Amino acid sequence: MSAAVDYVRAGLALVEIPLxxxxxxxxxxxxxxxxxxxxxxxxxxxxxxxxxxxLYSRTCCLDFDDYxxxxxxxxxxxxxxxx
Numbered sequence: 001m002s003a004a005v006d007y008v009r010a011g012l013a014l015v016e017i018p019l020x021x022x023x024x025x026x027x028x029x030x031x032x033x034x035x036x037x038x039x040x041x042x043x044x045x046x047x048x049x050x051x052x053x054x055l056y057s058r059t060c061c062l063d064f065d066d067y068x069x070x071x072x073x074x075x076x077x078x079x080x081x082x083x
Contacts, residue, residue: 008038014036016050
């Protein structure tokens with residue numbers, strides 16, 4: 001079983017990212033119809049990087065360049081950054 005299949009089983013929608021790239025290249029990759037959600041399609045994603053389609057996975061990603069400052073700022077607002 002591949003990581004892509006595991007992610008789809010966990011409820012995540014995926015986008016294919018070519019090796020050596022940091023972004024999807026498929027036309028319309030950000031549309032709901034291009035989000036990979038089924039195991040059969042996920043199983044075909046070999047030899048590529050994977051991205052999470054956050055909108056369709058109901059997730060988000062935070063990039064902390066200064067974790068200490070971000071942790072403090074979020075804590076003041078009732079958010080546990082470590083969680």
